[in-house]
Amino acid sequence: MDTLEKRLVRLARKGDTRAFAEIVELYKDKIFHLAYRMLSNRHEAEDVVQDTFLRVYRNLDRYDDNQKFSTWIYRIGTNLCIDRLRKRKPSYSLDAEMTEQEGIDGYAMIPSDDRTPESYLIVSETQRMVHEAINSLPAKYKTVMILRYLQDMSLQEISDVLDMPVTTIKTRVHRGREFLRKKLERKI
Amino acid sequence: MDCKQAVSLMHDLLDDDLDRECAKELKAHMLECPACRERFRQLEEADRLLYGFNHRLQPTSDDLTDRIMSVIPKPRQQSALLVWVKRHPAITVAAVFVLVMMTSALSMWNADKQLMVKGAHLDGVVIENNKVIVPSDKVVAGDLTIHNGMAEVYGQVQGDVTVIDGKVFQASTANISGSVHQIDEALGWIWYQITNLFGSGPSLP
Numbered sequence: 001m002d003t004l005e006k007r008l009v010r011l012a013r014k015g016d017t018r019a020f021a022e023i024v025e026l027y028k029d030k031i032f033h034l035a036y037r038m039l040s041n042r043h044e045a046e047d048v049v050q051d052t053f054l055r056v057y058r059n060l061d062r063y064d065d066n067q068k069f070s071t072w073i074y075r076i077g078t079n080l081c082i083d084r085l086r087k088r089k090p091s092y093s094l095d096a097e098m099t100e101q102e103g104i105d106g107y108a109m110i111p112s113d114d115r116t117p118e119s120y121l122i123v124s125e126t127q128r129m130v131h132e133a134i135n136s137l138p139a140k141y142k143t144v145m146i147l148r149y150l151q152d153m154s155l156q157e158i159s160d161v162l163d164m165p166v167t168t169i170k171t172r173v174h175r176g177r178e179f180l181r182k183k184l185e186r187k188i
Numbered sequence: 189m190d191c192k193q194a195v196s197l198m199h200d201l202l203d204d205d206l207d208r209e210c211a212k213e214l215k216a217h218m219l220e221c222p223a224c225r226e227r228f229r230q231l232e233e234a235d236r237l238l239y240g241f242n243h244r245l246q247p248t249s250d251d252l253t254d255r256i257m258s259v260i261p262k263p264r265q266q267s268a269l270l271v272w273v274k275r276h277p278a279i280t281v282a283a284v285f286v287l288v289m290m291t292s293a294l295s296m297w298n299a300d301k302q303l304m305v306k307g308a309h310l311d312g313v314v315i316e317n318n319k320v321i322v323p324s325d326k327v328v329a330g331d332l333t334i335h336n337g338m339a340e341v342y343g344q345v346q347g348d349v350t351v352i353d354g355k356v357f358q359a360s361t362a363n364i365s366g367s368v369h370q371i372d373e374a375l376g377w378i379w380y381q382i383t384n385l386f387g388s389g390p391s392l393p
Contacts, residue, residue, distance in 0.1 A: 049252060050256050
């Protein structure tokens with residue numbers, strides 16, 4: 001399943017830029033959507049996509065063939081997103097948020113370009129709420145939830161990408177889901 | 189089963205990570221606990237909303253690929269020779285070996301430009317410029333070998349006369365008991381070296 005990517009990687013290692021361009025074509029949308037959901041900012045998301053591929057290119061020699069290529073590139077992309085989120089705002093605990101019920105929401109502090117094209121793409125009120133609910137998740141839960149729901153990954157795949165035990169991922173999905181359930185309570 | 193346990197199982201169910209036995213227990217609990225039924229309905233709905241949100245995806249900029257390709261460093265252009273060498277290490281080693289051997293053989297050949305006279309008893313031999321003369325009243329006991337020079341034999345040689353890269357002139361008075369060889373070419377020189385190596389006196393094919 002992953003053989004096409006592996007073949008392209010082998011060619012790109014030898015300096016074949018066209019093979020690398022094909023890798024970019026295969027993954028730019030996936031990484032963009034991951035980054036866009038993580039950062040809610042189109043410009044930043046495209047920066048992350050660019051940085052991801054630059055890092056992939058520089059580390060082609062270090063890519064281990066036994067690993068799925070998608071896992072590797074998602075790991076790079078996810079880490080870049082998390083770095084950006086960390087620089088952006090102070091981290092806060094999800095537990096604190098959950099016990100204080102409707103406290104100050106994290107998303108109030110996150111810059112977002114909601115008023116740009118996204119505002120007419122999010123047509124329904126429900127869509128807007130889901131968007132805001134995901135945005136308000138603390139980074140470590142946000143990452144897991146985006147990989148789980150918006151990238152359609154299994155718990156095992158998420159665990160491979162984030163290099164964390166499956167049990168940790170499971171706990172985070174559970175907590176993230178509870179968090180979103182409360183956020184969306186009015187809608188459901 | 190208490191409600192806290194039930195909620196944990198609900199999440200496992202939504203993650204497709206619950207075995208049949210536990211699922212049955214959860215179902216039994218929910219049938220008699222309206223609060224958990226409501227909780228599960230909400231979680232399922234949140235799940236559905238999240239999956240539905242997936243479809244609202246924005247396209248990337250058209251020029252994103254070009255932008256990425258313009259920032260990646262250009263690959264070092266390897267010369268065709270280097271690539272070939274990397275692909276054929278054995279042939280390369282063999283070629284280098286042959287080259288080294290050829291140059292050393294050639295340099296040996298070229299270094300032999302000066303006159304060299306070899307022989308067991310050279311007392312009577314006269315050397316003028318690059319001419320080796322055996323005067324008519326002299327006797328050379330043994331072989332006489334001359335490199336890069338002329339040989340003029342007037343007297344007696346009790347053995348072979350070998351001239352490499354040169355000429356032999358035998359006067360009528362000359363008396364050579366062995367044979368006379370003239371070697372002019374590289375090939376002959378190599379043959380001479382080989383036959384010399386195996387002990388027997390030089391003899392050209």
